[in-house]
Amino acid sequence: MTRFKAVLKLAAPWAARNADVAIALVLAIVVGVLGLLPEDIFGKDGGADVQKQLVTAATLAVLALVATALLRDRARQAPVERAITSGALAELPVRLRRLEEIETLAHSTRSALDALQLVRVLGSQHEIAQCHDEARRDTARWSFKGGTGTYLRAVTLPSCVAAARRDKRHLTVRIEVIDPADPEVCEAYAHYRRSLSDVPDGTGETWTTDRARKESYATILAAFWYRQRYGLLDIAVVLSSTMTTFRWDISSTRLIMTVEDPNMAMTALAGTFYYENCDTELRLSFEQARRVPLEMYKKVPLGDEPTIEEVQELFERIGTPLPKSYDGRDVVDIARKALRAVDPYGKQLPDVHRGVS
Structure with missing residues (x-):
């Protein structure tokens, strides 16, 4: 119950x-x-x-x-x-439009913030190397302005040319280095590098006026050598009578500005305020420097291993003769720096130039 x-x-x-x-x-x-x-x-x-x-x-x-x-x-x-x-259903179209407006506003705000972020500081050698790798990836152009272009010859130029050759695409390269025929700027650059460190750098060498001159000659020689071996390479070199303490590398996607400290650099993405203005600065600087007549690349052919005579004749024909004090060992040293440059920040790329011969 x-x-x-x-x-x-x-x-x-x-x-x-x-x-x-x-x-x-x-x-x-x-x-x-x-x-x-x-x-x-x-x-x-x-x-x-x-x-x-x-x-x-x-x-x-x-x-x-x-x-x-x-x-x-x-x-x-x-x-x-x-x-x-x-109620809710009737207001649904209005709310959807508001959501679209909010999404558009958020996208615009993010783009504006990205543009306002001028540069990003890179704080390690590994991070700088990774940034260079990303900049080289599938790039159609590269502009460089710096001292003598050691890292450019050791890593950037052979990597970019090899990638362009593999994909059978056009590549534009613009290089500005100090004038090897100007002893004052070579001495100023060597003195600056020695003032920062008087011990050998990653290449195993110390900086002297003669080394600065040879490094710059090597960049010119490398430009001719690669131009003769890849028909889709549009490369130009100019020589500056003033030195800079910065090194600029600009690809299709990003700008990288490095200094002598291997653990410090700055980068900015393409389309940002800083990237566009640095690109303009480098273009104007390039136009004001002394141009190397690279259109003469067909008149002085270089072998896979350029001989002393070939190198000497090349510099004679382009109006930048090697110093009379240079003997055969000096010329061989320039050729080695041009085609087998040692990465001052890492490992050497052995025989990477053979991939484009």
């Missing part, structure tokens, strides 16, 4: 909230029971008719209650549907 009362207490609130459904359920049970009862219970004469009438009446009552419940539910749902239709 106690259990029955407990069940009744739980069922009573539900039955009160759903009276019509509860009555329909009870009547359905009654109809089912009436249909199962024997006909003689309702009387021997006409019991079957009485049973049918009771079942029919109860069935109609159940249907009426069900219909009433459906109508009541629809009446309750109608205000909700109207609210949804006239």
Whole structure:
């Protein structure tokens, strides 16, 4: 009895909230029971008719209650549907437009912030090398302005030419280095490098006026050598009578500005304010420097291993003769620096120039 009362207490609130459904359920049970009862219970004469009438009446009552419940539910749902239709759904197009506007604004804000971030500081030798790798990747052009172009000859130029040759695409290179025929600028550059460190650098050499001169001659020789071996290379070299303490490398995708500290550099992506202005600066500086006549590359052919005579004749023909004090060992040293330069910040790329011969 106690259990029955407990069940009744739980069922009573539900039955009160759903009276019509509860009555329909009870009547359905009654109809089912009436249909199962024997006909003689309702009387021997006409019991079957009485049973049918009771079942029919109860069935109609159940249907009426069900219909009433459906109508009541629809009446309750109608205000909700109207609210949804006239409210949230009606405002949906407006909200979608606002979301699009917010997305556009966020994109514009991000672009503006990227543009305002002029440079990113690179704080390690590994990070600088990785940045150079990314800059060289699939680039169609490279501009350099610096001292003598040692790293350019050791890594940048052979890597870019080899990649362009592999993909059979055009490559434009612009190089500005100090004038080897100007002893004052060579001495100024060597003095500056010695003032920072008087010990041998990553190449194993110390900086002297003669070394600065040879490094610059080597850059000129390397430009002719690569031009003769890759027809889609558009390379130009100019010689400056003033030195710079910075080195600029600009590719299609980024700018990298390095200093003598191998663990410090700055970079900026293409399209930023700093990139575009540095690119303009290098173009103007390039136009004002003394141009090397690289269009004469066909007149003085260089072998895979240039001979002393070939190197001497090349510099004579382009109007930048080697010093008379240079002997055969000096010329060989220039050729070695041109085609087998040692990376001052890492490992040497052995015989990388053979990939373009």
